[in-house]
Amino acid sequence: MTQPAASVLSHFWAPLCAVGSHGVDGPNAQICVSVFGASIVPERPRLLVTLSNTNYTTGLVAASGTLAITVLSQTQAGLLEPLGLRSGRDGPKLDGIQHTLTAAGDPVFPGGAGTLACEVLTSFALGDSTGFLVAVRERNEGGLAPLDWQAAKLVVGEAFLARWAEKSQREQAAARAAMLWRE
Template sequence: MTSHETGDAAVQQTLRALDPEVWLLTSAADHERGGLICTSVMNASIVPDMPRIVVGLARQHRTWQLVDASGRFVLHLLRADQIELVRRFGMQSQRDVDKFAELEVGRSPEGCPVLRDVAGWLECRVESGLDAGDRTHFLAEVTNGSPPAADIALLRMQGLLTTAPDEMRAELKRQLERDGAIDRQAISAWRAAHRTG
């Protein structure tokens, strides 16, 4: 891309240059637990003793309802070899299957599910939420955690998209297109309601 290229293709090419870690988010409320692959996670504080995170969760997912009800969640940082957890938590609905079946799962101090065999995890308490139409961006205080080892290889989005089996990549693409259509309608409705001139 040259410096003068503009438009949708240039925007998408620039966004593809980002290679975020793949995070798995879990939550629980009213004796129900859920989890999903979280596509939007960002550090939101430079104050070491006041860590904060922002996560964006699409409203159509059951796990969004659990976070909204409980005000708590755990973010799990995945290792490069944990693509199967993406299939389990990102490609099927909690409404249809117990995503936690046969996994070693503990409880965080605040009662959220914690997967034992991950690179690291952060427990978070919601401080605020911003409705953006297609999703809610939750600002959360980080209250607890377990760090990854210094030499561990983390699963990143581009690594997932290049190393996943062909059938998994095809299903991911299909689901992204479906979710994108849902999100497009929600964003359009939100913009129509919030634009002022």
């Protein structure tokens, strides 16, 4: 069967995740597709999570040393707008969104494909973004199927996609100016 054309690079996007952390003003979370396995030792699970430096969440993770990951399920596409298009810098964005906190105080969202509580082991400055190597300290298997961006694009609606395209343009301009790269 013919599949719609998708860039080979899109195979490296993780399922849609909510990455949460906390600070003195409370918990916050953002959407992220840059979460990769980084351990072959089963009892020492690690992940590499890359967050843009323009995001409010990134500073919270760097300062607190912890983050939580909710692997979003197909019933959670409604979280993409509040967590992925708005910034916690503009005010508390978890108000009215059902969530619980890990022992460290990081938010996770019920109804997902699984949740993880993580501790930062080290971080890598990538210019435009920060790569956090994290140890998985707790895990809850959600059991539901994860939501990927290709599937989510079919349900989020035109208004969301237009706002995301406009935000992406701005984010890419900032990243282009700051990222480690060699011509």
